[in-house]
Amino acid sequence: MYDLIVIGAGPGGYEAAFDAAERGMKTCLIEKDALGGTCLNRGCIPTKSLLHASSLYRAACEGERFGVLAENVSYDLQKIQERKNEVVGRLRTGIEGRAKKLKVEVRYGTGSIRDASHVVLRTAEGEEVLETARILIATGSVPAVPPIPGSTLPGVYTSDTLLSETKEIGRLTVIGGGVIGAEFACFYRDLGKEVTVIEALPQMLNGADRELSLSLKQLFTKRGISVHLSSLVSAIEEGSAGTLQVRFSEKEEEKTLETDAVLLAVGRRCFTEGLFEEGFSVKTERGRILVDENNETSVPSVYAIGDVTGGIMLAHAAAAEGQNAVAAMCGDPVRPDLSLVPSCIYTEPEIAFVGLSLAAAKECGIDADSKKALMGANGRTVIAEGERGFVRIVFEKESGRILGAQLMCERASDMVGELTEAIRLGVTVRELSRVIHPHPTFAEAIQEALKS
Numbered sequence: 001m002y003d004l005i006v007i008g009a010g011p012g013g014y015e016a017a018f019d020a021a022e023r024g025m026k027t028c029l030i031e032k033d034a035l036g037g038t039c040l041n042r043g044c045i046p047t048k049s050l051l052h053a054s055s056l057y058r059a060a061c062e063g064e065r066f067g068v069l070a071e072n073v074s075y076d077l078q079k080i081q082e083r084k085n086e087v088v089g090r091l092r093t094g095i096e097g098r099a100k101k102l103k104v105e106v107r108y109g110t111g112s113i114r115d116a117s118h119v120v121l122r123t124a125e126g127e128e129v130l131e132t133a134r135i136l137i138a139t140g141s142v143p144a145v146p147p148i149p150g151s152t153l154p155g156v157y158t159s160d161t162l163l164s165e166t167k168e169i170g171r172l173t174v175i176g177g178g179v180i181g182a183e184f185a186c187f188y189r190d191l192g193k194e195v196t197v198i199e200a201l202p203q204m205l206n207g208a209d210r211e212l213s214l215s216l217k218q219l220f221t222k223r224g225i226s227v228h229l230s231s232l233v234s235a236i237e238e239g240s241a242g243t244l245q246v247r248f249s250e251k252e253e254e255k256t257l258e259t260d261a262v263l264l265a266v267g268r269r270c271f272t273e274g275l276f277e278e279g280f281s282v283k284t285e286r287g288r289i290l291v292d293e294n295n296e297t298s299v300p301s302v303y304a305i306g307d308v309t310g311g312i313m314l315a316h317a318a319a320a321e322g323q324n325a326v327a328a329m330c331g332d333p334v335r336p337d338l339s340l341v342p343s344c345i346y347t348e349p350e351i352a353f354v355g356l357s358l359a360a361a362k363e364c365g366i367d368a369d370s371k372k373a374l375m376g377a378n379g380r381t382v383i384a385e386g387e388r389g390f391v392r393i394v395f396e397k398e399s400g401r402i403l404g405a406q407l408m409c410e411r412a413s414d415m416v417g418e419l420t421e422a423i424r425l426g427v428t429v430r431e432l433s434r435v436i437h438p439h440p441t442f443a444e445a446i447q448e449a450l451k452s
């Protein structure tokens with residue numbers, strides 16, 4: 001008899017299991033694949049490892065203007081993959097170590113919920129029924145495959161399959177100008193490949209502030225990535241000599257593009273396959289599991305967190321929701337603030353945003369204004385010859401309270417933490433401008449923005 005069974009060992013599931021164990025709960029963590037889930041095995045970590053390598057390659061190629069001369073610079077995709085696997089392996093060992101230390105029982109197999117207190121564990125050896133006081137569903141999401149004819153042709157990838165590809169791809173067409181599309185586009189472009197992004201909406205990074213989307217489009221164009229907005233793909237067809245033809249309409253004009261590979265990056269769908277035994281279910285809406293403010297589903301003592309609940313599909317959001325669910329199970333009133341989740345995109349320069357944009361604040365009826373610093377005047381950016389970028393801070397006019405921030409600059413993913421904290425604590429522009437930032441740093445731009 002367990003106090004808690006967690007199904008799915010991604011960052012949401014394993015962090016929740018560790019948290020529960022630390023609070024004295026007898027916890028079982030069920031995983032059908034590898035510890036770490038999408039984030040560690042097919043998402044955040046491996047993509048950042050690839051991007052680190054491609055960025056180093058580009059820096060080596062462009063080192064001359066810094067006085068660094070390198071001849072015959074090349075890369076080895078096999079070695080880039082090996083390095084990525086080493087990083088993933090090392091982090092996975094860390095998770096295994098924590099599970100052992102906290103006495104979380106890790107069971108490999110498929111977990112299927114029979115009722116609120118029983119989970120059927122299926123493995124190659126057979127099945128076993130586990131009894132528990134509570135269940136936490138953390139089964140995540142998988143890449144969505146759009147109903148475009150030709151989506152399953154050879155040479156058409158999802159992020160899962162492209163991530164491990166060691167074959168050279170000369171021309172890559174990315175369908176979807178969201179986060180995944182943008183990061184893969186950067187990786188292949190850094191390696192000198194011909195990259196095209198086709199996005200259905202009039203802007204990239206749907207959901208991000210317009211200024212960020214526009215700046216990313218400009219950056220991509222400058223880097224030689226071809227971006228087609230308001231463009232709908234109607235079919236992918238086989239071309240000659242192993243190539244593919246992508247048919248799409250751009251502002252009502254029919255176009256065809258020849259390419260060597262296609263990445264489908266059109267979003268992710270919640271994963272619940274095989275999760276419920278016949279006769280049991282929880283309330284869902286378009287595939288996502290519905291939860292309340294405790295992350296409890298429509299069935300008492302069955303909780304759900306992370307991608308499987310829809311919403312913001314980010315590792316740190318899933319981990320915070322897990323913390324929220326476990327705190328609720330224990331009656332702990334100290335909960336994470338789930339209303340404030342920073343987003344980061346690991347392009348170069350990085351993009352990060354949190355809270356409200358100026359447009360969103362105005363839509364909410366808030367009398368808001370913003371302050372902005374251009375990175376062109378920032379010392380570290382000049383040293384690194386960083387791209388044009390900015391830090392924008394949105395605040396309520398009357399109180400000066402900081403409401404949101406949008407950043408496009410080097411280390412934006414690290415800098416957004418300070419601004420998230422400021423928003424969370426209700427800090428005003430005046431208060432934050434009293435904080436001394438070290439010089440020279442990229443983060444000084446926050447102070448520069450506040451002074452503007």
Ligand code: NAI
Nearest residue numbers: 176177178179180181199200206233265266267268313344
């Ligand atoms: P997304 O929802 O961010 O972007 C998908 C894009 O595809 C949208 O802009 C959509 O308009 C477009 N699209 C859909 N159908 C299309 C079609 N037929 N033709 C052209 N465009 C089409 O989804 P994405 O990039 O796949 O990412 C999935 C999730 O993973 C997101 O929730 C994201 O937050 C998360 N993620 C986060 C990362 C990060 O924080 N750095 C990295 C990778 C993923």
